[in-house]
Amino acid sequence: MNGAIDWLGQNADKSIDELKAEAADAAETDTKVTTTSLETGAVAMSYVCGECGKKFRNMVEVQFHANKR
Numbered sequence: 001m002n003g004a005i006d007w008l009g010q011n012a013d014k015s016i017d018e019l020k021a022e023a024a025d026a027a028e029t030d031t032k033v034t035t036t037s038l039e040t041g042a043v044a045m046s047y048v049c050g051e052c053g054k055k056f057r058n059m060v061e062v063q064f065h066a067n068k069r
Contacts, residue, residue, distance in 0.1 A: 023067060
């Protein structure tokens, strides 16, 4: 919880657009994406973090994980 309070203090003077731009930049530079070929007709059932190997069910979980790092 202290991390959230610190973050709020550091970013209190920034606009929503600035925060979104920073988050997008951080996601692009900090996230490693690895792809694996699927067999014909196969469907991917999860996403996997390229750094820690944790699996996620949807893109919302992936984005949350990337923003935490």
